[in-house]
Amino acid sequence: MNLKQLRAFVAVARHLSFAQAGEHLHLSQPALSLTIKALEEDLGGPLLLRTTRQVSLTPEGETLLPLAQQLLADWDNTEELLRQHFTLQTxxxxxxxxxxxxxxxxxxxxxxxxxxxxxxxxxxxxxxxxxxxxxxxxxxxxxxxxxxxxxxxxxxxxxxxLDRFVAVVPLGSPLANQPTVRWAQLLQHDFITLQRPSAVRLLLEDALLAEHGRLNVAFESHQLSTVGRMVANGLGVSAVPALCIAQMRELGAQCVALEDPLIQRxxxxxxxxxxxxxxxxxxxxxxxxxxxxxxxxxxxxxx
Structure with missing residues (x-):
């Protein structure tokens, strides 16, 4: 049993006419008759009674009709849903x-x-x-x-x-007026950063270990917003990816280009x-x- 056969059967059952069903499906009557015959052979018995005057459903045909209509509706709905997914309508x-x-x-x-x-x-x-x-x-x-x-x-x-790290300093800090800040200058102040296992924290520690030793952290937090607010309130300085510049400004801190070493990822x-x-x-x-x-x-x- 396939979709073509089900559509042919439902069309004949609705119109009770092979001629009208054939027009609806754009099939010749012989082709439609062969399709219905194949369906009946597959299922094991007649679904339609044909005379020279009329077409009617057998009891098995009456049983199949609502089921076939539901199967076709489900199939059409599935086709439409997938089409909408592929065309991004949903x-x-x-x-x-x-x-x-x-x-x-x-x-x-x-x-x-x-x-x-x-x-x-x-x-x-x-x-x-x-x-x-x-x-x-x-x-x-x-x-x-x-x-x-x-x-x-x-x-x-x-x-x-490719993002690079920038220094985050309080607005009133002397570092805020410099065009660039070196890490050696930044680390002279209390350092504020994210808690482990943040990728930002781990990346900074790895990049600074060889030249500046272990990162001495005064304050740490899970949230960048908390880090920025701490800096804005004068608790220390920090370093964040450049993508956070706007966020740090909104929190009241100043960002400055950071180098020596230049850390980027x-x-x-x-x-x-x-x-x-x-x-x-x-x-x-x-x-x-x-x-x-x-x-x-x-x-x-x-x-």
């Missing part, structure tokens, strides 16, 4: 992003995506970089955004931009290598790449 996509990205640059890309595909739902998990990787690897999300790890065997990365979209993305995920990835998300490294008030 759908859902899940993404995980590290908080520094999710809270600063991701909304720009989501606005671009929403303007194009208003009926597609987007679910965002803002979690630390390590959890982003795990959520992608375990297929809890289709896409992840974060720093590229050292081991990338099971993941595919699409680079977004590529931020990329990640997906599981063996997993084919849905149409919605592909469109979101395109929106992310096309949004031009690289933050301005201008850190002063003139930006």
């Amino acid at each position: 759908g859902r996509v899940s993404i995980a992003a590290m908080p520094s990205f999710a809270g600063n640059l991701l909304p720009v890309a989501l606005r671009r995506f929403r303007d194009r595909y208003p009926k597609v739902n987007v679910s965002v998990d803002d979690v630390i970089n390590e959890q982003v990787l795990e959520m992608v690897r375990h297929r809890r999300v289709e896409l992840g955004i974060g720093f590229e790890p050292q081991s990338t065997q099971d993941l595919v990365f699409t680079p977004l931009y 590529r931020i990329s979209i990640m997906r599981l290598a063996e997993h084919k993305l849905s149409a919605a995920a592909l469109a979101l990835q395109e929106a992310l790449v096309g949004a031009g998300l690289a933050p301005s490294l201008t850190t002063g008030d003139e930006a």
Whole structure:
């Protein structure tokens, strides 16, 4: 039993006429008769009674008719639903992003995506970089955004931009008026940073260990907003990716270019290598790449 046979049977049952059913289906009467005969042979008995004057349903035909109508309706609905998914008239996509990205640059890309595909739902998990990787690897999300790890065997990365760390200092600090700050200058002050296992914290510790030794932390927090507020209130200084510049300003802190050493890391979209993305995920990835998300490294008030 196949769709063609079911559609032929339902058409004849509705019209009680092979001629009218053939016109409706754009089939010749002989072709329609053969289709019905094949269905009856497959099922093991007659579904329609034919005379020179009329067509009627057998008891088995009457049993099949509502079931066939429901099967065809379900099939048509499934076809339409999948067509809407492929054409992004509906759908859902899940993404995980590290908080520094999710809270600063991701909304720009989501606005671009929403303007194009208003009926597609987007679910965002803002979690630390390590959890982003795990959520992608375990297929809890289709896409992840974060720093590229050292081991990338099971993941595919699409680079977004190369981010660099900037100093975060109180507005009244002498460092706030300098065009650039060296790490040796910054570390003379109480240092505020994110708690482990934040990728930001681990990256800073690894990059500074050889030249400046172990990072001496005065205050630490799980939230970048708390770090920024601490700096703004004069508790110390910090260093964050440049994508957080706008957020730090809103919290009342000043960002300054940071060097010696220059610490930078590529931020990329990640997906599981063996997993084919849905149409919605592909469109979101395109929106992310096309949004031009690289933050301005201008850190002063003139930006």
